[in-house]
Amino acid sequence: MEISFWLLDITYAVVGGAPEIRMFGIDRNGERIVVVDRSFRPYFYIEGGPHNLRQALAAVAPIESLEVVERKLFGRSITLTKVTAKIPEDVRKLRDAASALSGVRGVYEADIRFYMRYMVDTGVVPSAWHVAEVSEEGRLGSLKKYLVKRPPTPILEKAGVLPDLRVLAFDIEVYNERGTPDPSRDPVIIISYKDSQGREGVLTSDGRDDRPLIRKFVEYIRSFDPDIILGYNSNGFDWPYLAERARRLGLSLSIDRMGGQPQQSVYGHWSILGRANLDLYNIIEEVPEIKVKTLDRAAEYFGVMRRDERVLIPGHRIYEYWDDPKRRPLLLRYSLEDAVSTYGLGEKLLPFLIQLSSVSGIPLDQVAAASVGARVEWLLMRYAYRAGEVAPNREERPYEPYKGAIVLEPRPGIYSDVAVLDFTSMYPSIIMRYNLSPDTYLEPGEPDPPEGVHVAPEVGHRFRRAPTGFIPQVLSSLVKLRREVRGAMLRIDPNSVEYKLLDERQRALKIMANAMYGYMGWIGARWYKREVAESVTAYARSILLDVIKYARALGLDVIYGDTDSLFIKNNPIIEKIIDYVNKKYEIEIKLEKIYRKILFTESKKRYAGLLDDGRIDIVGFEVVRGDWCELAKEVQLNVIEYILKSQDIKEAKSNVINYVKTIIENLKEYKVNIDDLIIWKTLDKDLNEYKVMTPHLYAAKLLEKSGFRVHKGMTIGYVIIRGGDKITYKAKPYILINDLKEIDIDYYIEKQIIPAALRIAGVVGVREGDFISRGGGKSLLDFLS
Incomplete structure (x- = not known):
């Protein structure tokens, strides 16, 4: 039989000595299901090694197979031995054993989590619809279980369609008479909630006995059975506190879909199996416009709840309000407004996070907590697999500074009617135009190839003009996908839910493309190459200086320049700059905003501007x-x-x-x-x-x-x-x-x-x-x- 389902969460388990991938999803009828694949096995690659490689490795852990394969590493062909293990836990043992063998020149892709390896190889996409040939296998816990005959196939044309997700937002308050609360001593006194069925309320402890409160919270989650649980700093406080508090009280916080408890997982987030636990604070940290990252300020920024319309209580005074019968109702309202604000933030941010999960390949449960570098890397892993590239290993390396973008010395003062010209996706455009990539870089002393080279200004690094490098290929694909999504948006109602989701998808694609430059200059990156990042900024400086020179030749007053933006006294002939950049560099530049007034100090990257709608931008x-x-x-x-x-x-x-x-x-x-x-x-x-x-x-x-x-x-x-x-x-x-x-x-x-x-x-x-x-x-x- 054939089913279609939306992938919410993914994990694996070892059953009967063999691994099985478990995909938690929602089918087209709205039923919560788990789809199992037992066909996939863990593997890694070895370069070189002794003639008795199988025998040497089999002494450490069972080997399913050895296969000699051809792959590419930084664009160059390499012969590797693919080692397939029986269970994921054996990969680490085999990796360590292989690294110690004589003749082994490298071990690759031995640090990839098994369920992520499965998605990379099979093309399964988180937070997306799939179709699969399956047979029913009874139930797993409370969920109907299906066994696939082959890996599910994504239905990419349904990117703008979501299932009816059950969403819960919650917040806890803790008695904190001695300052920072201690779960070994201080009880949880309030848990507030709001869910997608329109219910909201507060659960309270019995005085300072929080056992009944924690039990009620567990019962509520089991009864509502949410797909997504939202919190604000919940990975940093609520979940670790609840988990430790429950442990101290001898209670079971069994709220995942297999009857288990929350567990700390990758990127510091807390995993709730079969559900997506999202800490919205993780994503608010990436919003530079929100200077103070408190929930009340984030909610106000996104138009969820105004600060002057809600109760605000300093966190260290929670216990005073709890102890005072006259003020306790204010505390209950404060806590409920936190849950309501969190839910409202979720309504604003969830569509983007879902698309970011789908584009990056990181499960929804983890995508907010993952760093920008991690999101880019998992995207690259998928492209690398399809291109026959083996992923380079992460290495311990010292920080290598390089000259960054150009930032003009500002002229202190207040200016009126200032236009900001923004180079759209400047760094991705430079990478593609000049074929900047780790695999196109020519080491000093290497001869120029017949196809010629691009030479970065100032720094002199050389890059092959052809063939197209790995990173430019990925960027071209992202640009093409974004163009297709934006084309699809033109054919549907701008007020529809599908339009909103597609808009978030094109935004996620843009953000991932713009992050590629920073990734290659990040010392923790697999595809790290300082010379690439250094060349990108060198080209950007050269372009920006040229455009400034052209603007001044037109008689325009250039007030400030920073990375990929120019601040110019507003003038109709600004359009000439836009034409100049488009024709000479094939980079889009647009009028991003006009400040009625803008204030500069003498320091770089410090300014504040007043927009026409009364909003104020503050930087630095x-x-x-x-x-x-x-x-x-x-x-x-x-x-x-x-x-x-x-x-x-x-x-x-x-x-x-x-x-x-x-x-x-x-x-x-x-x-x-x-x-x-x-x-x-x-x-x-x-x-x-x-x-x-x-x-x-x-x-x-x-x-x-x-x-x-x-x-x-x-x-x-x-x-x-x-x-x-x-x-x-x-x-x-x-x-x-x-x-x-x-x-x-x-x-x-x-x-x-x-x-x-x-x-x-x-x-x-x-x-x-x-x-x-x-x-x-x-x-x-x-x-x-």
Whole structure:
């Protein structure tokens, strides 16, 4: 019989001494099923080796077969022995044994996870529809089980169609009287949820007994049986905390589709077998426009929930609201709004993540947690297999710096009516145009081939003009696929769900193509080649400088340039630049945006611009730094807004000065919440591994002395208090502060608020003396030196 199903999750198990691939999916009738393939076996490659290779390896683990095969490595033919093992667990043993044999010059593809190997070789695609010839085999757990006669075949034309997915968003709150909660001691007090059937609510503990609460949560998940579980920082907090808390209480957190518990897996994510567990924080980390990555700010950015319309409670004060019967309803509402916000974010981000999973080949369960490099690499693995290329091994290698993109020195000031010209997919276009690839690179001393070479400007690296390299081939394929998807979009209703999914698919294809350059310069990459990455930026610098020269020859005012963008005083003849670039370099350049006003400091990659719709773009200022308190970040954001939205410089100066003076006066009178003064830093090492005493380390040691459990990975919140000379020894954990007047308000005024404000306001002539009465006021440059 034939079935079609949408692949949600994939794993394997060893049954009766043989591996079986298990594909969890949803069939066209909406039934949750598992499709099993027992035909596939694990393998790897060996280059060279002794004549008695089989005998030597068989002494370590059973061998299914040995086969001599021809493959390519960096485009050059290579003869390899394909070693097929009985079970995946034997590959590591055989790899280690082979590496130690005389005559073995290399071992390849011995570190590929078995279910990923299966998808690469068979063409099975995660988060996509497939058709398969199967026979029924009863049930596996609660799921109907099918055995395939051959690997399933993707139905690529259904890329814009999704099954009816059951989605759950959840959030937990933990009693945290002593700061960072400890699962060995501190109970889970609330679990809030919202699901795709329209249900939302909060589950609560019985006082501080969280056993009934955890049991209710497990029962709810089993009953609802979600396909996708959404959280925000759930891989970093909720799941590890729940798992450890349940273990401490002797409870079973059996919520996966085989009756098992969540397990930490690759990329630091937590796997829930048969379901896709997605931590949306992983993907928000990649959104540069969101400066502070909290859930409330992410939800506001995506239009899910405004911050001024929801309850906001500082995390370290959760226990106070739980203990206070009058304030507990606010805490319950706060938690529910977290779950609702997470669900709303999921509605915005899930279509993209599904397409990113399908394009990269990484299961939906893992794709958000995977790095950009990992996503690119799995895409390349699929193309390499089809091209007969063996994947290079990862190597330990030192970082090799190279000159990056060109960034012009900005002219400090405020400019109006500034157009931003953006080179569309500049780096992929350069790679394809000049055939830049690890397998086309010519080592120094190698003769030029008959077909000729491309020579990168400045750096002089040479690349064969033909044949087309592996990376340019992949990019050409991605560009072609994207063109096809965009063509399909023209034939359907722009308001349809299918259009939305196809739009996300073309975006995923574009993002993967644009990430290819960075991948080749990443020292952890299999296809790493510094000379390729260096040549890409060399060509980009040459092109950008040429375009700047042309623009100035036209009489245009070039205000700033960065990597693949030019900021030019708006003028109708900008169209001539677009024509020039298209004709000379065959690279698309377009008018990306026009700023009504834009502010530059003297520093590169630091600017803020006001768009026509009232939104403000901010690049490179303190709002993205972790060593500033929340109040300093808020001040800088507000100063930017005052300046950009004022009618003229005089009004801007007046508004900023009055605003900052008010903040300073409030600080002096202690009209401030301690939460706004806390500085947060993470311990990235154990306490005894630090060589230098830092403020957050000193604060951590004070916590430890006070009886708190302090550990690597813990986020330390501290304030600066009065007394002492060195700032390091003035750091004190906020939870040990008994009186707000312990805090050194002068430090916050002089080292946080004024510098944060002056980095922006200095551009319009504001000086330190405008904020406080003091002789010899400092200028912007004093704070930047």
